[in-house]
Amino acid sequence: xxxxxxxxxxxxxxxxxxxxxxxGCGIGTVSQAILxxxxxxxxxxxxxxxxxxxxxxxWIPSPFYNADTLHTTHGRPxxxxxxxxxxxxxxxxxxxxxxxDLTAIGGNHLIHAARRNIDLTVVLVNNGIYAMTGGQTAxxxxxGLTTITSPHGTLEHTFDISxxxxxxxxxxxxxxxxxxxxQMTRSIKKGIQKKGFALIEAVSQCPVQYGRASNLGDAVSMxxxxxxxxxxxxxxxxxxxxxxxxxxxxxxxxxxxxAELTTExxxxxxxxxxxx
Amino acid sequence: xxxxxxxxxxxxxxxxxxxxxxxxxxxxxxxxxxxxxxxEMNATGYYPPEIKDESDCSGCQNCMICCPDFAIxxxxxxxGAPNSLxxxxxxx
Numbered sequence: 001x002x003x004x005x006x007x008x009x010x011x012x013x014x015x016x017x018x019x020x021x022x023x024g025c026g027i028g029t030v031s032q033a034i035l036x037x038x039x040x041x042x043x044x045x046x047x048x049x050x051x052x053x054x055x056x057x058x059w060i061p062s063p064f065y066n067a068d069t070l071h072t073t074h075g076r077p078x079x080x081x082x083x084x085x086x087x088x089x090x091x092x093x094x095x096x097x098x099x100x101d102l103t104a105i106g107g108n109h110l111i112h113a114a115r116r117n118i119d120l121t122v123v124l125v126n127n128g129i130y131a132m133t134g135g136q137t138a139x140x141x142x143x144g145l146t147t148i149t150s151p152h153g154t155l156e157h158t159f160d161i162s163x164x165x166x167x168x169x170x171x172x173x174x175x176x177x178x179x180x181x182x183q184m185t186r187s188i189k190k191g192i193q194k195k196g197f198a199l200i201e202a203v204s205q206c207p208v209q210y211g212r213a214s215n216l217g218d219a220v221s222m223x224x225x226x227x228x229x230x231x232x233x234x235x236x237x238x239x240x241x242x243x244x245x246x247x248x249x250x251x252x253x254x255x256x257x258x259a260e261l262t263t264e265x266x267x268x269x270x271x272x273x274x275x276x
Numbered sequence: 277x278x279x280x281x282x283x284x285x286x287x288x289x290x291x292x293x294x295x296x297x298x299x300x301x302x303x304x305x306x307x308x309x310x311x312x313x314x315x316e317m318n319a320t321g322y323y324p325p326e327i328k329d330e331s332d333c334s335g336c337q338n339c340m341i342c343c344p345d346f347a348i349x350x351x352x353x354x355x356g357a358p359n360s361l362x363x364x365x366x367x368x
Contacts, residue, residue, distance in 0.1 A: 004287035004349045012346075017291065019345050023298030023322070028344025036341070181341045207298075220304040 024219025283335025
């Protein structure tokens with residue numbers, strides 16, 4: 001047997017032997033994309049603070065990553081991260097959590113952090129369902145999907161996260177699926193380097209809860225679904241709303257430079273200190 | 277016929293794997309279809325993959341990048357072939 005170790009193993013806590021996710025879950029792919037982005041940027045894990053909430057994807061950094069991790073209350077990681085960033089503006093603060101945590105319970109924190117344009121990198125793992133608690137309808141669940149809390153199909157419309165955060169004023173917004181891990185890594189790199197609010201929405205497969213609810217089944221058929229149904233944002237201009245309804249629009253939605261909160265705050269502080 | 281030399285050395289970390297039956301992402305993303313289920317169960321009760329014929333490996337590293345359980349290491353030997361997963365804007 002070979003004794004090869006994984007090249008990203010150096011970023012994880014050595015006593016944790018395996019990931020906490022179900023077999024075939026896409027969270028591990030996203031976890032690798034984050035670590036690979038940090039590896040390619042040659043950044044030090046000690047310069048990062050990872051903040052996560054509650055849910056399957058909140059287990060990505062905590063306790064797996066060998067860095068400062070903060071596992072917070074449900075829906076509130078962005079509120080905690082805002083405090084961390086304002087207190088320690090030199091740190092890279094990254095929020096890693098799921099759609100139920102960040103857009104349902106903590107929806108307003110996400111919108112207002114984007115509006116403030118505070119320098120956070122948010123990796124939002126969107127699996128379209130509340131997976132950890134048994135497969136209840138989430139705001140991101142596609143309309144009509146039968147879940148354990150919507151036995152006749154969910155009647156509500158679906159939350160389209162990336163365009164909403166783009167509209168709220170974020171500096172960088174990208175969406176990829178777990179079928180696009182290389183592109184996701186590239187966008188996470190851009191998000192880390194961006195001075196401002198960066199959201200990377202990672203559409204991920206949940207073969208256990210979502211797979212059962214949608215009859216898509218296992219991880220491979222969900223990845224095939226992502227492959228067949230994702231459309232580049234550059235190609236959507238020629239498509240009408242009906243065509244786009246069942247598609248996953250992937251790509252970079254926003255990439256712009258604008259005034260950032262911690263920088264502005266430091267300037268105000270300096271100005272006030274200088275004045276008698 | 278002369279055997280091709282593999283473009284990467286692929287190592288499977290069996291104890292981290294969650295099985296070909298339940299996951300199987302490595303088999304799905306491999307453009308050369310090199311992964312098949314191993315007959316030996318690991319300590320957690322899953323059947324990890326094994327490589328059929330390493331000499332066919334194109335060195336794309338899809339298996340390592342996509343494996344959700346950090347269970348595959350693909351060390352490139354020479355410059356690998358372009359990957360088969362969609363990567364249209366790789367040159368950006």
